[in-house]
Amino acid sequence: MSYVQAFEEIDKNKDGKISWDEFAQWIRAFSPSMTSEEIDEMFTELDVDGDRHIDIVEFAKCYAVSEKEEDDEAVLKEAFELFDTNGDGKISASEIHVVLKRLGNNKSMEECARMVRGVDADEDGYVSFEEFKTMMSSNNKALL
Template sequence: MATNPSPNSKPSTYLQDMDEVRQVFERFDANKDGKISADELGGVLNALGSDTSAEEVARMMQEIDADKDGYINLQEFAAFCNKDSDDPHKSADKELREAFELYDQDQNGKISAAELHKILTRLGEHCSEQDCAGMIKTVDSDGDGYVSFEEFRKMMTNSNSNSGDAK
């Protein structure tokens, strides 16, 4: 039985609320059956450029699959996304760094429009490299045409902290 996080626990900066957790979960759930299989988890990780072995995927599944049914449901996924919330700054920074590194394919410390396009295309998004350049321009505070980790952090933190204000 899944438990809800306590009202005092803070979700990570990366996945601020349940709507965001659900959106990410639905990306992983390729066949839309309401659960993530090992194949689906491995597929998304590979699409993101990770060289995750089948053994690593199996270990991840064991860690996340609390009810041990062989699948990750939404509640298990949400609990995993929000674990380590005792130290939200450490956890959030680590998650942001990992997310940034998935996009920074050449590991040069910057996300280019080409890198962003490559990842979004692998995830099934239909956009052009010019669209990606436009996305980068909106967060590129130093005007160099790339997103640095600090710009990425600022974008993720600002979009999450403002998400409830617009309603």
């Protein structure tokens, strides 16, 4: 997903900027237990000009920095954990379905099961962290 696509998905009212509420909704889709204070810290860091909105330029800078992150493994682990909602170390089709639904992406359970099958190298019905890393480093990123 490009930074433009990500920005457009978060910007629910399509006004060209991400409000605190839109940002909070997006973050809580992945981390429902995150506090408002934690979300505010993240939002404030991204809102470089302090206008209480994240515009496409501010978002792009953040996106570029995260893509060049030195510790790719840690970034991937964090992304994996967002989808591994029950913390069992593997991602099921239903976990993908729940997270995507929270993000407003209404993929069917069958589509989510197809995503899992597409990267499930050991055919156990789940996406392990190693399979997730392979998926995220390949052209399969579009699956999620």
